[in-house]
Structure formats: C-alpha cells, structure tokens
Amino acid sequence: MTKRYLILTGILLTLSAGILFGCSAQPTAWTDAEVEILQSLWIGSLPGLPTDPSNQYGDNPQAAALGEKLFFDTRFSSNGEVACATCHDPEKNFQDGLPRAQGVGTTNRRAMPIAGTAYSPWMFWDGRKDSQWAQALGPLESAVEHGGTRTQYVKLIGANYKDEYEAVFGALPDFSDASRFPEPAAPVSDEAAAANWEAMTAEDREAVTRVYVNMGKAIAAYERTIMPGESRFDQYVESVLANDGATADTILSDDEIAGLKLFIGAANCTRCHNGALFTDNDFHNTGVPVIENLPEDTGRALGAQQALADEFNCLSVYSDAAPEDCSELKFMLTEGEALERAYKPPSLRDVAQRAPYMHAGQFTTLQGVLSHYNEAPAAPMGHTELELLHLSEVQLNQIIAFLETLSSIK
Amino acid sequence: MNSQTKTIVITTVVTVIVLVAGFILLMPVFGPRFMHPIMSQFMDGNSPSSVTASDLDTSAERLTNNGAFKVSFKSELDPITLGSMHSWVLHVETADGQPVEGATILVDGGMPEHGHGLPTAPQVTQDLGNGDYLVEGLKFQMGGWWEVKFNITADGTEDNVTFNLIVGG
Numbered sequence A: 001m002t003k004r005y006l007i008l009t010g011i012l013l014t015l016s017a018g019i020l021f022g023c024s025a026q027p028t029a030w031t032d033a034e035v036e037i038l039q040s041l042w043i044g045s046l047p048g049l050p051t052d053p054s055n056q057y058g059d060n061p062q063a064a065a066l067g068e069k070l071f072f073d074t075r076f077s078s079n080g081e082v083a084c085a086t087c088h089d090p091e092k093n094f095q096d097g098l099p100r101a102q103g104v105g106t107t108n109r110r111a112m113p114i115a116g117t118a119y120s121p122w123m124f125w126d127g128r129k130d131s132q133w134a135q136a137l138g139p140l141e142s143a144v145e146h147g148g149t150r151t152q153y154v155k156l157i158g159a160n161y162k163d164e165y166e167a168v169f170g171a172l173p174d175f176s177d178a179s180r181f182p183e184p185a186a187p188v189s190d191e192a193a194a195a196n197w198e199a200m201t202a203e204d205r206e207a208v209t210r211v212y213v214n215m216g217k218a219i220a221a222y223e224r225t226i227m228p229g230e231s232r233f234d235q236y237v238e239s240v241l242a243n244d245g246a247t248a249d250t251i252l253s254d255d256e257i258a259g260l261k262l263f264i265g266a267a268n269c270t271r272c273h274n275g276a277l278f279t280d281n282d283f284h285n286t287g288v289p290v291i292e293n294l295p296e297d298t299g300r301a302l303g304a305q306q307a308l309a310d311e312f313n314c315l316s317v318y319s320d321a322a323p324e325d326c327s328e329l330k331f332m333l334t335e336g337e338a339l340e341r342a343y344k345p346p347s348l349r350d351v352a353q354r355a356p357y358m359h360a361g362q363f364t365t366l367q368g369v370l371s372h373y374n375e376a377p378a379a380p381m382g383h384t385e386l387e388l389l390h391l392s393e394v395q396l397n398q399i400i401a402f403l404e405t406l407s408s409i410k
Numbered sequence B: 001m002n003s004q005t006k007t008i009v010i011t012t013v014v015t016v017i018v019l020v021a022g023f024i025l026l027m028p029v030f031g032p033r034f035m036h037p038i039m040s041q042f043m044d045g046n047s048p049s050s051v052t053a054s055d056l057d058t059s060a061e062r063l064t065n066n067g068a069f070k071v072s073f074k075s076e077l078d079p080i081t082l083g084s085m086h087s088w089v090l091h092v093e094t095a096d097g098q099p100v101e102g103a104t105i106l107v108d109g110g111m112p113e114h115g116h117g118l119p120t121a122p123q124v125t126q127d128l129g130n131g132d133y134l135v136e137g138l139k140f141q142m143g144g145w146w147e148v149k150f151n152i153t154a155d156g157t158e159d160n161v162t163f164n165l166i167v168g169g
C-alpha cells in the first residue's frame, strides 16, 4: 500500500517538476526572421524625421512656436470656439474620442491622431493632402470644422501674431482695408464668402493666400515635433535584441507575447501595420462597414483625385519643393478598383487609448475591431484585402493584450 | 524480473508517457512560445519565413518571355527598404547583346500571394542611352514576394519580362 502511494507521489512530483521547468526556464524563442520583424517595429528603428521639401520652415523652431499657438487658438474659427486642439486634444493622444468629430458642425469622419504623421506622404484617411501644411489649411476653411475663411485668419494674424509672424516669414501685408479685404472671403462653398473672394483682385487674393499658406507651414513645423513615446513593447524588443530573454519575459506577459506572435505571424497584421509606426501609409480596403445616413465615401478613389487637384499640393506654386521632390504625387496611383473604399491604416501606437476605431468610428472597442478582422466580411464597395483568420476567442484577446503594450509610458 | 523491478519499470514508463502527453495537451495553454522554432514553422503557414517561395527565380537579369530581349535592372536602393520611393535603371539588350534604344516600356506588378498591384504608378521617365532607361516611382510597402513586370516594345517587337523580388520586413 505505502509503496503505491510512494509511486503515485513520485509521478505527481515528476509531472509538476516537468511542467514548472517547462514554464519558467525557457525564455520565449523567436526565429531570426521574427527577430528581424520585431526590430523593424521597434521605435528605435524609426529613421530620422524626413525633411519636408515643400515646407522650408518645417524645422524652424520659431515657426514651430508660432504654429503651436495657432494650434490651440480658438479665435481661428467662425464661432470663436474651435481650434485644432478641439478635435486633436494632447490629453487624448491628439484625438477626441468621438466617432465623428465635433467642430462648428459634425464631420463625416473620425479625427485622426497626429503623432508621427511627419513620416507619412499622405494626410487624412483618404490621403487627399500630401503634406502636413497643406492638410492644416483644410479644416480651417471646412464649414463643419473651424468654419472661417482665410481673409478672416490673416487679419487675426496681423492683430495677434504680427511680430512672431514677421520674424519667420518677413513683412506681413496690410489687410486693414475692408473694401479690398472683405470678411468672409475665401474660395469655399459658402456663397457669400465665395462672392467676396471673386470680387477681390488677383493680387490681393494672392497676398492673403500666401499668409494663409505660411500659417499652415508654421502649424506643420509644430506638428513635426509630435511623436509617439516609448512603450512596453519597445522595452521588450530591446531586451530581445540584447539577447536577454529572462528580462524580456518580465516585461510582457505570456498572453501579450502570444498576441505579438500572432500579430506578426498567423494574423497577418504586419502586412499593413508595419514599420516602427505600425502603418505602411498606403491605402487598403479592409471591408469596414458603411454608416447609414452618411454621404457616400469612396475613400482613396476620390482622395487621389483631390490630391492631384489640390491648390496646395507639392507641385503647386505655394510649395517650396522642386518638381523632382514630388515623386509621391507624380507617381501616385490614381485609378483602379483597389482604391475604392481604401483608407490609410492609422499608426497603432497608443491605439488602446483612443477608441472608437476606423474612419467613421465604426467599432467602439478593440474587441469589435478584432472580430471584424477575424471574420473578414465582404466590402460594401470594391474588394476587401482581408482573409478569414479562423482565430479563437483566446487568440483574439491575446492580440488585444499585445495592442495594449503599444501605449506610451508616460 | 521480480515484482519490484517490474513496478519501477512500469512507473517510469507511465511517468514518461504522462509527461509527454501532458506537455502536448497543455501546449495551447503554454502558447506557441514553447514550441521549437522548427515546430512553429510547421504549425504556422503564414510565418514570415514561408513567404520565401523557394523555387522563385529572383535574378536581376532575365530573358523576356519570347526571348526577344535580355533585360536587367539595378535598384537605386540595395537592399530595397519597405515604403521607400526609389528608382531603377533598366538595361535592355537584344538576345545577342546589342543595347536597345528608343524602346517604349510600361511598368506593372504586384504581390501574387496577396492579390494586389503596386502601390504606386511607376514610369520610365528617361531614355538614358546605351540601352539604359530610368524607372521612377517604385515603392514596395509590404514584406514578401513582389513581381515587377515590364512590357517592352522596340523596332516593332513587343515582349514581356517579370522580375521576382523578396522584399524584407
């Protein structure tokens, strides 16, 4: 009898010892190819900030200081209540936490985070702008965002920022003659503003637009300084690269590591969310559903045409770039079914901090996002690039756990 | 064999079986991180290393499909990095090695395994002479197998060539 018990105890002890050994002694094994991918996603792999040849003031600190003030100044709006920061709140990773943004009116798309966009050749979900400065000039004159006009704004610069402006951009023209520079006046859809704009001389319009463009260039200089911070994921990769598996395994939990493995492997996320900012800055149809009652949204199909036609694009007279510096615009893909309802993947850094998700806030949680990827539904227009994943609930939760490790350590 | 040795042998065998079976059964709980890299390659058909389709001809010099031209390329970026806009110089010769000038060349391509085309619209922008052509606007934004195809027409002869590239990342 005692012998039986002894044997049984022996078996149990060996078993538990075996499992314990298996669980604790072996740090995570990554193949060389996987380590290469981990390194490419690591924030330390982010190359230096690329210069923006279309903005000669992009790296001018005085321009950035002025741009920062403009970014937070609500006077630059039709109701005196809206600034860029209204929808891009630094306390909320430079977004607003809403499915559709709220300015003077309501937008048809979700506000995007700004960190790291200096690395992107295209701005907006549909890439209809090809630089940060050209982008900034969009919301300022959008009827549902800031709602004002460029003539109103350049007068505000004269009244409030004259010295700072002139220190960077040179003499500010005199816009005080209300008959030459009526308010509101801009090439916008509002009829009164458009009529006033048409009534101005070509030279006066040009003078106003030049100052307006410089506002955009100052704001862009500020935005270039907005970057995501180091995350637990980055610390993990550092340990892996240093071959310190034991430390690495104290930084991320088993679930987070399993999620990372899925993210770069079976779940194919790095097809589109690659590089240190977790975006390829290209455009993809991922079959994200249409929201009823919103106007038709064809994504990049329209965005590419708008970028070509944009009055402030890289090849425009307001750009500081030589034509040979505009290869993104010159060799842009402008047609084909692949552009239909194709959108730019946002950076996934800090993503867990900024629900809801997708271009019109289609999903309220990361659970919703992951079930979408798992099921890969047919696209409402064009064709989805996603394939069915067949992942289990446990695996989807592991990917979510991994996405949470991408939050900046404050 | 006395009964004591028998018990010891049986115990050892049972312990080993239980251990191995237990480990395999508990694998999903441990997660893939306890698999040997070789094993995880079998488990995971999408693992990055399996993209390197082994029988691909990735040479930078090829004969066109009907043998009319010998074509080679030299990338401004070597190796090609993900997401970087760059240019190539394409060199076109006749099958017997004479440089082909004044050719009309169209560019196309994509990722056969993903079913999508190129992210940009690259073009031949300059005939550099001596059979060399400047191809601008190339960009590869995903890691894996890419095809870049050239349709070449010169002196009334049209032919096609496809280059395979494995872009890292």
Ligand SMILES: [Cu+2]
Binding pocket: A271, B111, B114, B116, B142
């Ligand atoms: Cu692809």
